[in-house]
Amino acid sequence: MRETGPLVHNITNFVAMNVMANVQLAIGASPAMVHAREEVAEFAGLAGALTVNIGTADPDWGAAMETAATVMRDAGRPWVLDPVGVAATRFRQDLCDRLLDLGPSVVRGNASEIRTLAGLAGSARGVDAGDSVEAAEEAARALSSRTGGVIAVSGETDFVTDGTRAAHVRNGHPLMSRITVMGCSLNGVIGAFCVDQPVFEATAAALAAYGVAGEAAGRTATGPGSFQVAFLDALHHLSPEDLDRDARIEGPA
């Protein structure tokens, strides 16, 4: 990826934009944030992957997401959905319902978000999960059978499935949950990893890479401020060899 620098089109929330762009640059991708309805289809046509995040969406942004996702689906290129806080409001549920119909290559969320998308009651509060990853594994399999794509549940141990295969990823650091948009930015990494790669394997590798960089950052950070700085440095220096050595992926099974 550091050689090809794939262009990734992101329609994400206002909180995440800057961090997600820096995270994508740190792994060697070329990020662009584009949402205007007048240009979103044309831009998606140029991109190797699309990431969509509903965190601060409104109806105009929602329409742009649907347009761009349709372009990617029709072109057979990957797109990733992050259903931020979907349990909180009817507006988010309706928007996600329309986006799920467009067959996202990957849906990544926390346990409460994935449970909500699968139609299960959960104990979300705002944008934070109130459920364990374990309690969302069956929901992830069910959701995969709806979308035909990969579902990833983020948490202390991540779970990823394509409906048939499944894997657990045991990388990461506790401070990652004390910094905003770490999950949102992870979707940017998944999108970049999926360009011209098999989606299930790319998603698991992205989860592991993110977690390995988090572990490296956690070895020097003294709080969430210094963690963010060290995390971006660690992602920038992460090599395929580091990833092979430190990734703790169990499965697929």
Place this chain on the structure above:
Amino acid sequence: MRETGPLVHNITNFVAMNVMANVQLAIGASPAMVHAREEVAEFAGLAGALTVNIGTADPDWGAAMETAATVMRDAGRPWVLDPVGVAATRFRQDLCDRLLDLGPSVVRGNASEIRTLAGLAGSARGVDAGDSVEAAEEAARALSSRTGGVIAVSGETDFVTDGTRAAHVRNGHPLMSRITVMGCSLNGVIGAFCVDQPVFEATAAALAAYGVAGEAAGRTATGPGSFQVAFLDALHHLSPEDLDRDARIEGPA
């Protein structure tokens, strides 16, 4: 607060969103940025407190602010107004006028903003204060009698009043004025502190906590970049004992 992790709903400006979210996470709150008119009332119904900041508002965002503030007022839950740059334009003055009618629990601004809201001429320029905190104390009392709530004036020494009682808070560091959205993010801390707490005392404590963390950051920072990093780490590690020891609150009187 680190145990209950109160959900705080923020409708804030684009510049502040990421930093405010990280500041709220660092003190143990659970932030969410939600502004779409289609969901803002439903989301406010879930939140322990609301913060509103007009820094980059437009008429749609202004309407969302009024809707969410109405929900909080009717539910008897706290909401905090930050009248960024209100002296600069008629649009900001009209929007603040409507928001003040909804009885914000706390209005926090710099001296020029508070003077403008109280109908006094000031010497603001853009979003920066041109007046001293001292010159805004009477304006703060007058504004409090309009809103029925607490007014806080930020500056080298902060002033806080509920119209009857008043206190000065003498914590902080000069670099805090050389970094953007430090005032905006402070409103996020005030909102979180006010959840289920008496508003005057919570506001004074929030001002002190923010300033104490700033002093800690100032002991190691070598400029505004390293200050931001150290500040977030300091907020994350700030304990009730630190706050009791280092807070310099004079009053209430």
Place this chain on the structure above:
Amino acid sequence: MRETGPLVHNITNFVAMNVMANVQLAIGASPAMVHAREEVAEFAGLAGALTVNIGTADPDWGAAMETAATVMRDAGRPWVLDPVGVAATRFRQDLCDRLLDLGPSVVRGNASEIRTLAGLAGSARGVDAGDSVEAAEEAARALSSRTGGVIAVSGETDFVTDGTRAAHVRNGHPLMSRITVMGCSLNGVIGAFCVDQPVFEATAAALAAYGVAGEAAGRTATGPGSFQVAFLDALHHLSPEDLDRDARIEGPA
């Protein structure tokens, strides 16, 4: 500038807002981000300079840019255009076409952006340049004859021309291209430098100052995370003496 603290009005993209504000504060300017059509003309009337960046524009934001630029043009005050990703979509090209008609004091972009504005084919991909600065020098001269203003092409060596004079600026550090919105934020520095100063000289000085701070940051940074922190600290400490000693400006010729 550190004494006068000029007010700079920015209509920039969501990704850049926070960093640009901090960069402008670090050099002593007073930044404000204001875009609502209901107030943008009134606010521009207060500002010493305006910066416009189309990175995440939509038609409403585009209209606000035209309104504010018209105020600055009519008042004879400087305004700076950053044509982010203009090669990517027709919407961006049309918007830039209207903005160029308003005579920006400075247009700063990467080589592919400047070539596109001059009507030449380029090899942009997304928002990144695919062309060398050298390959855009003639385009810059041609574009200057259209706008009547200064054109700056950013890259490993920057090129700046007012159509008659030209200079190369050889400051900077490779990590600057691995961090998002470094170019966008540079426009904020150019805008601030242009307040009450001759535009060509101010632009060259801004490019050099930015690069000198980058070199200082590069001496201690170990990746893009620590670079950003060190860069803001370096800008904050940059003195006129540092700039005189370390600027590598060749020309004007």
